[in-house]
Amino acid sequence: MSIQSLELPEQQAERAGWQRPMTLSEQILSRAAGRPVAPGDMVVVAPDLVMGHDSLSPSIIKVMRDQLGVDRVFDPEKMAIVLDHVSPASTVGTANSQNIVRAFAREQGIRLFDVGRGICHQVLVEERLARPGMLIFGSDSHSCSYGAVGAFGSGMGTTDIALIWATGKTWVKVPPTIRVQVRGRFRPGVSAKDLALRVCRELTIAGATYAAIEYHGLDWLPLEGRQTLASMAVEVGAKAGIVPPTGVVTEQLLPPAWLQVHEDAVYEQELVIDLAELEPQVARPSQVDDVCDLSEVAGTEVSVVFLGTCTNGRYEDMRAAAQVLSGRRIHPNVRLMITPASSLEMQRAMRDDTLSTLIDAGATLTTPGCGMCMGRHQGTLGDNDVCLSTGNRNFRGRMGAPSSRIYLASPEVAAATALSGRIAGPEQV
Amino acid sequence: MSRVWKFGADVDTDQMVPGRFAPYMRPDKDVADAAFIEARPDFNREAVAGDVIVAGENFGCGSSREYAPLALKRRGIAAIIAPSFARIFFRNAVNLGLALFVAPDLVDELQEGDQVTVDLSAYRLLQGERAHELPALPDFARAIVEAGGIVAYVREHGGFPEVQS
Ligand code: SF4
Numbered sequence: 240m241s242i243q244s245l246e247l248p249e250q251q252a253e254r255a256g257w258q259r260p261m262t263l264s265e266q267i268l269s270r271a272a273g274r275p276v277a278p279g280d281m282v283v284v285a286p287d288l289v290m291g292h293d294s295l296s297p298s299i300i301k302v303m304r305d306q307l308g309v310d311r312v313f314d315p316e317k318m319a320i321v322l323d324h325v326s327p328a329s330t331v332g333t334a335n336s337q338n339i340v341r342a343f344a345r346e347q348g349i350r351l352f353d354v355g356r357g358i359c360h361q362v363l364v365e366e367r368l369a370r371p372g373m374l375i376f377g378s379d380s381h382s383c384s385y386g387a388v389g390a391f392g393s394g395m396g397t398t399d400i401a402l403i404w405a406t407g408k409t410w411v412k413v414p415p416t417i418r419v420q421v422r423g424r425f426r427p428g429v430s431a432k433d434l435a436l437r438v439c440r441e442l443t444i445a446g447a448t449y450a451a452i453e454y455h456g457l458d459w460l461p462l463e464g465r466q467t468l469a470s471m472a473v474e475v476g477a478k479a480g481i482v483p484p485t486g487v488v489t490e491q492l493l494p495p496a497w498l499q500v501h502e503d504a505v506y507e508q509e510l511v512i513d514l515a516e517l518e519p520q521v522a523r524p525s526q527v528d529d530v531c532d533l534s535e536v537a538g539t540e541v542s543v544v545f546l547g548t549c550t551n552g553r554y555e556d557m558r559a560a561a562q563v564l565s566g567r568r569i570h571p572n573v574r575l576m577i578t579p580a581s582s583l584e585m586q587r588a589m590r591d592d593t594l595s596t597l598i599d600a601g602a603t604l605t606t607p608g609c610g611m612c613m614g615r616h617q618g619t620l621g622d623n624d625v626c627l628s629t630g631n632r633n634f635r636g637r638m639g640a641p642s643s644r645i646y647l648a649s650p651e652v653a654a655a656t657a658l659s660g661r662i663a664g665p666e667q668v
Numbered sequence: 669m670s671r672v673w674k675f676g677a678d679v680d681t682d683q684m685v686p687g688r689f690a691p692y693m694r695p696d697k698d699v700a701d702a703a704f705i706e707a708r709p710d711f712n713r714e715a716v717a718g719d720v721i722v723a724g725e726n727f728g729c730g731s732s733r734e735y736a737p738l739a740l741k742r743r744g745i746a747a748i749i750a751p752s753f754a755r756i757f758f759r760n761a762v763n764l765g766l767a768l769f770v771a772p773d774l775v776d777e778l779q780e781g782d783q784v785t786v787d788l789s790a791y792r793l794l795q796g797e798r799a800h801e802l803p804a805l806p807d808f809a810r811a812i813v814e815a816g817g818i819v820a821y822v823r824e825h826g827g828f829p830e831v832q833s
Contacts, residue, residue, distance in 0.1 A: 281808055281831040294692050295734070306819045325692070332695040380732040380756055396734030396760035398818055410808070410828050444678050445726035449755055476729060478755055526678065613687035634682035634730060641686075641706040 260501035262416035263481045264451035267391040270497070271374040278415040278507075288317055288368055289403050290377035292359045294324035295396070297336040299378060300343050302401035313407035315348040319368055321359035322352065326608035329616040357581025357607040360384035360470065360549040364462075365583055371484040371494035376403060381549050381631065383477060386469035387462060389484030389494055391451070394473065414451040414478045415507035417442070421456035423514040428665050430559070431464035432551055432629065432649035434512065435471040436520035440530035441510055448476030450507060455500075458485040463555045470550045471631050474527045519664050522647035525635040533652060533664050543626040544575045544657040545618065545638075546602075546650055547610045551629035552580030554587040556650040561593045563654035563665050564600035570660030575602040576618045578610030600657075614638040620645075627656045670718035670746065673711050674780040677724030681757065683707035684728070684736035691735055699735045700742035717744025720786060720793070722778045724750065728757025737761040746786040747793070747802065749774050762809045765817035769802045 259275065269276045271284035291299055303309050312318060320340060328334035337354070344351035352362050360381055363369040371389030376382060378400045385392030395409070403409050419438060425431075438452075452472050457465065465482040472480025484494040519533040546552065546560055557577065569575050577597055579585035585607050588594040598604060603618075605611075611618035612630050620626055620639030626646070628638070633645035646662065655663040687693070689702035704711040721727075721740070727750040728736065737760045740748070748761070751772035761768050767788055774793070777800070778784070785794040786802075793800040804810050811829040815821035821829065 283828055283831060294690065295732075298691060298734075302819065307822065330693070333692060336692055336695065378732060380730065382732075394732040394756055396732050396737075396756060396763065398734060398763040399759060402818065402822065406822075408828070410831060444729060445752065445754070448726065448752065473756075476726065476754055615687055615693060619688070632682070632730065634680045636686045636706050637682045639688075 260503040262451070262504045262506065263389070263453055263483060263498065263500065264391055264414060264416055264479055265504070266498055267372060267374055268411065268413050270372070276413045278413050280413045281410060282413060283408055283410050284374060285408050286317070286376050286403060287373040288319065288375045289400065290359055290363060290375065290379070290382065291318070291320045291400060292324055292379055293322040293326070293337055293340060295378040295400070296320055296340045298397045299401045299404065300339065302398055303405050307401060307405050309405040312347050312349065312404045318349045318404070319363060320344050320349055320351045321356065321362050322354045323358045323608040324613065325615050326354040326606055328354070354608065355582055355606055357579070357584070358549045358552065358609055361553070361580040361584065364388060364466065365581060367492065370492050371488065372498040376400065376409065380473045381470050383472040383480045384466055384470040384549055386472060386479055386481040387465035388488055388492055389481060389498065391479045391481065393479050412449070414449055416451045416453050416504070417447055418506040418509045419452055419454045420509055420511045421454065421514060422511065424459070425514050425517065428651055429514070429517055429519055430649050430651065431460065431467040433517055433520045434514070435468045435550070436522055436530045436647065437512055437517060438510070439471065439474050439522065439528045440520065441512070442475040444474065444526060444528040445476045447472070450477055452477045452480040454480070454482045457482055462487055463553045466553070467550050474631055519649060519652050521652065521662065522633055524644040524646065525633055527631070527633055527647065533648070533662070536646065536662050537664070537667065539625070539646070539662045540660060541573060541625045541627045541646070541656055541662060543618070543620060543624055544573055544653050545611055545626055545628040545630065546576070546653050547578030547580065548612045548630035549580060550631040551650050552578060552584065554584045554593070556629060557588045557597060558593050559650045560654035561596040563651060563668065564658065565596050567600055567658060569601040569657040572660050573657050574618070575600070575657040576605065576611060577602045578605045578617065579607045582607050611638055627653055627662060629653050669783045669785060670716070670720060672720050672722050672778050672780060672782040672784055673715060674778070675721060675723035675727070678726045678729055679723055680730035681728060681733050681736040682730055685733065685739050690733065698742065699739045703739040703743050715743055715745070718746050718786070719744070720746055720784055721748045722750070722775055723748065724775065725752050727753050728761070729754040732756045734760040734764070737764055737766050741766045746788070749778070751775055762805070762812050763818040765813050765815070765820070767813055768805065771803050774800055
């Protein structure tokens with residue numbers, strides 16, 4: 240795929256009536272559908288990139304082969320498979336399933352990122368496979384993460400992805416767009432995770448169902464902060480969550496000329512968030528929109544702190560935690576689990592003293608990947624465990640025993656909580 | 669005669685089938701055995717083919733795991749009635765041919781344990797002497813569900829249902 244291929248041919252633009260102001264989602268879906276689209280339209284589209292991971296790929300392969308009767312994928316160049324959800328394998332069953340996926344990728348010529356490379360959403364951005372203006376679907380609900388680079392990313396299930404692998408096409412309903420307008424800058428100790436949780440608090444768990452979100456006023460926000468924010472769009476039910484490609488994303492990923500923010504585009508709703516007033520936010524068990532200011536839950540005892548996931552497992556997240564933990568030891572009643580989002584992020588944390596600081600403080604390091612986010616391995620929670628996680632979901636039983644409880648917060652709060660054994664912010668420790 | 673299982677709002681897919689019970693983690697087991705295994709053990713033990721789920725807003729929020737609706741489908745759940753469904757769950761369920769109905773009034777009317785019968789061919793739910801109408805899905809989704817799922821539809825017609833443009 241070349242950057243060139245993403246450009247909308249001129250006559251197509253003309254036919255598309257491109258002058259009509261559209262939101263970023265409408266522009267991307269218009270290009271993918273080959274005609275101008277409006278919210279509510281049902282369109283058949285050809286995605287630019289399709290991602291599958293180890294958790295669902297074995298069943299996707301089965302549906303494609305056994306149910307659809309198709310032997311070859313539509314275009315291996317437009318595909319990527321990442322083994323990250325149980326990585327490395329924890330049972331004979333998962334090991335066998337992964338071998339099936341490996342053999343399939345080899346036979347079909349699909350690029351495969353094997354265990355240890357990292358979480359799918361991080362790897363596709365690092366490898367520059369996900370780029371501005373693309374339409375990307377993945378077998379994972381957090382595929383909205385690609386909005387961090389100005390792509391329309393969305394999650395689908397086994398059968399939808401199998402159909403794309405087989406035919407190169409799928410159907411979507413064009414979503415209306417909600418505009419999140421951010422003002423100001425973060426106060427010290429507050430970061431993109433607090434903004435993401437604040438959006439959940441304001442919009443609520445179903446507040447953006449079937450809609451797309453566009454985040455404005457963040458031209459200054461580095462890529463990793465955009466990834467944190469976009470990854471949680473699905474937590475309010477959104478189909479996609481896009482940060483307009485500006486600043487660092489523009490410099491590195493060269494957005495196509497046709498992808499432009501039109502100030503006259505029609506938004507369904509606008510939410511304004513003033514960062515000057517934003518305090519550290521915490522989501523309480525067991526719903527991601529049950530979000531409060533840190534002060535309301537400060538002092539709650541925890542047994543586990545988890546630093547990782549596609550939302551907050553990058554170098555900058557580990558760095559922020561290391562700054563709080565430097566020269567100190569975590570509380571004896573707490574296990575601090577750290578799972579870097581990718582091998583590259585882990586290497587970045589090895590190049591300076593970030594990783595050694597974390598390990599000196601008592602952290603346990605696991606293989607890059609999803610780690611304990613889904614409760615399957617590498618630190619599954621037991622009965623009555625209380626975990627503060629930098630992840631994105633705190634549903635009951637997600638990380639293990641149904642009686643365990645999950646709080647969600649930023650890496651800064653995670654580190655301070657690991658130190659004190661109770662939920663705390665960096666200023667309190 | 670079948671019964672109604674009533675659920676609240678925002679039932680997430682981690683409740684329907686926790687990640688630890690995914691087919692990937694238990695390749696030799698039927699995922700139907702894991703339906704609501706921890707969140708609703710009575711459902712897990714007793715739900716039988718023909719039963720109906722009646723739930724609050726945003727049913728199926730959370731992950732893209734298709735094995736969540738698959739577990740309900742394999743369990744023989746005849747219909748899921750809610751005021752609204754989460755997006756990915758809705759797609760997955762339609763693709764599997766699971767009958768979904770967006771019917772806020774019915775949700776208020778039907779109670780836990782009610783004895784009902786679903787007649788999908790007539791889009792009706794029978795409760796004693798009363799017959800409630802089940803609102804059809806949009807044409808596109810309805811065509812898929814009536815074919816028995818998207819795979820059956822595509823095999824039969826060679827492509828997706830017609831879309832309005
Ligand atoms: S880190 Fe967690 S949320 Fe992200 S892709 Fe992996 S399992 Fe999903």
